[in-house]
Amino acid sequence: MTPIQTTIVGFGFSAVTFHAPLLEALPEFHVRQVVSRDAGKVHRVFPEARVVTTLDEALHDQATELVVITTPTGLHFEMAKQAIEANKHVLLEKPAVVTIEEGEALLALAEQHRVHVAVYHNRRYDGDFLTVEQLIEANEIGDWQLLESRFDRYRPVVRDRWREKQGAGSGILFDLGSHLIDQALALFGEPDELTGDVLMQRDGAETDDGFHITLHYGKRRVILRSTSFVQGPTPRFELHGTRGSYVKYGMDPQEARLASGREADGTLGEDDPEGFGHLQLAEQAAERLETLSGNYLGYYRDLADGLATGRLPVDLHDALKTMKLIEAVRKSSEDGRTICRKEWDR
Structure with missing residues (x-):
C-alpha cells in the first residue's frame, strides 16, 4: 500500500500527543508537511517534513491527500x-466543529468534492470502553439498566489556555463531554430524552467546567x-444489569503513555493488572476482569482503510449526532427541563 501523504495543521499538545506518534509508527501514512511556527519542534519528531506557516501554503502541495486539523475548535x-x-x-479533532450548521455545510461540500471527512473520536478505542462494549454485547451482566461514565479532574484553578477561555468551541462540555456522549451513542444510539446541567463553578471561570x-x-x-x-479515584465506568455489575477505576493508559514520550506500539493500550475492573455477578464471587487492550493505532489503521472504502471509523454524520446532543444538553440546562428527542432530531 502506498502511504497516504499527510499534512498536520497545528503542532500543539493534541498533535504531538495523539497524532504524531501514531502517524510516525504506521507505514500506512507519511507526514510530508506540518503547519506550525515552530520548525525546530516539528523536526525533532519529523526531521524530513516540510514546515510551513499557513494552511494556504500547505494546500498548494499537490501530493497531500489527507489534512489532519488539530487547531482550536473555533478554527x-x-x-x-x-x-x-x-x-x-x-x-x-473532536468535536469537529462548533455548530450543527457548520457540520452540515462541510458534509455538503465534501460530497461535492468527493472527499471524506473523519473525526478523531479516539476514546472509542479506549480499553475500558471496549471492555464495557464487550460485556454489553455478550450480555455478561444481563439486561443492562444503568451506565455511569465519568471523566473527572482536579483542576480547581482556571488555566491560561484556549479551552478555558470564553470563545467558540471552548469549555469542558465540548472537550470531554463530546467523548462521553460519542461513547454513549456508539453503545446505545440516540436516547429518547435527556436532562443536562452545565456548570461554571470555578472562581474566574469564563466557560463551562463541569456537567x-x-x-x-x-x-x-x-x-x-x-x-x-475531584481529587482521588472515582470510577471511570459503572455498568449495572439484571445479573450483576462491572466497575472500572482509572483512565485508559494510552494518553499518559504517549504524553510521556512512549513509542506507539502494540503494547501501548495494555492496562496494568492493578487497573483491571471488578466484575460481580449475582451469587458469584467478585473477580478482577482483565481490561481489553486499548488501540489508538487501530483508529488510524481503520482510517487508512476507510479513506479507500468510504467506511470511516467515525465520520461527520456521527459527529453531528454528538453535536446535536451537546446543543440539547445546553438547552436543557438553560431551560431547566428535560428535552425530548424530537426537539434535536431535525
Whole structure:
C-alpha cells in the first residue's frame, strides 16, 4: 500500500500527543508537511517534513491527500472548508466543529468534492470502553439498566489556555463531554430524552467546567458527568444489569503513555493488572476482569482503510449526532427541563 501523504495543521499538545506518534509508527501514512511556527519542534519528531506557516501554503502541495486539523475548535470550519475545496480528505479533532450548521455545510461540500471527512473520536478505542462494549454485547451482566461514565479532574484553578477561555468551541462540555456522549451513542444510539446541567463553578471561570447529563432510554439510564473538583479515584465506568455489575477505576493508559514520550506500539493500550475492573455477578464471587487492550493505532489503521472504502471509523454524520446532543444538553440546562428527542432530531 502506498502511504497516504499527510499534512498536520497545528503542532500543539493534541498533535504531538495523539497524532504524531501514531502517524510516525504506521507505514500506512507519511507526514510530508506540518503547519506550525515552530520548525525546530516539528523536526525533532519529523526531521524530513516540510514546515510551513499557513494552511494556504500547505494546500498548494499537490501530493497531500489527507489534512489532519488539530487547531482550536473555533478554527476547524474554515480550515476544513479550505482543505475540502483543495480536494483533500480531512481528519478533524473532536468535536469537529462548533455548530450543527457548520457540520452540515462541510458534509455538503465534501460530497461535492468527493472527499471524506473523519473525526478523531479516539476514546472509542479506549480499553475500558471496549471492555464495557464487550460485556454489553455478550450480555455478561444481563439486561443492562444503568451506565455511569465519568471523566473527572482536579483542576480547581482556571488555566491560561484556549479551552478555558470564553470563545467558540471552548469549555469542558465540548472537550470531554463530546467523548462521553460519542461513547454513549456508539453503545446505545440516540436516547429518547435527556436532562443536562452545565456548570461554571470555578472562581474566574469564563466557560463551562463541569456537567451532569442523564440520557433516557425508556426505563434505562446513562449518566455522563465531569467536574474539576475531584481529587482521588472515582470510577471511570459503572455498568449495572439484571445479573450483576462491572466497575472500572482509572483512565485508559494510552494518553499518559504517549504524553510521556512512549513509542506507539502494540503494547501501548495494555492496562496494568492493578487497573483491571471488578466484575460481580449475582451469587458469584467478585473477580478482577482483565481490561481489553486499548488501540489508538487501530483508529488510524481503520482510517487508512476507510479513506479507500468510504467506511470511516467515525465520520461527520456521527459527529453531528454528538453535536446535536451537546446543543440539547445546553438547552436543557438553560431551560431547566428535560428535552425530548424530537426537539434535536431535525
